[in-house]
Amino acid sequence: DAKTTQPPSMDCAEGRAANLPCNHSTISGNEYVYWYRQIHSQGPQYIIHGLKNNETNEMASLIITEDRKSSTLILPHATLRDTAVYYCIVRVGNNYGQNFVFGPGTRLSVLP
């Protein structure tokens, strides 16, 4: 699975958009980009995934560059409850013996 690079920490003001970047320059054509977050001592929470098109759901938007070498997770109106560690993961889109490889992620602090 391709490796990802994320900034170790970011701050965001409450009510503003939080834009979390992720670099995955060695991503393969069949690898999806997944985002998870983990609030302290809880299980990781699935946020969104994408292959090459931009995606949006009730939690966030995922913007993937045209060359697929990087992506950005956007939380449109960050709240204090969005303070968490955010993980960007890439892995192939099949289910044969694949697991998710979590890096250190980005610690997002939403400030009042």
Place this chain on the structure above:
Amino acid sequence: KAGVTQTPRYLIKTRGQQVTLSCSPISGHRSVSWYQQTPGQGLQFLFEYFSETQRNKGNFPGRFSGRQFSNSRSEMNVSTLELGDSALYLCASSRDILPYEQYFGPGTRLTVT
């Protein structure tokens, strides 16, 4: 739809004992994966089960084992506990269709004394 449930939520054991943790996946999910999370090593993959068969295994010693039942529920067992086994153990389930996103349970916090 109910999420992934794990029992027990907290556990204290002593060195040398063994422990069994349980995971019930989301209804309809047939794949169950287990992860260990520690402050030093982060989230590490233990193993994955699908249709009662171990399909993938991480780099952990043989003291860590698991199984899956016909109803997709899964258990993991750690024998001869060591202090370093103190961790949050997470279970995740997924459907067997693209793109296989995993949904995690709340975890079992194991403390070995």
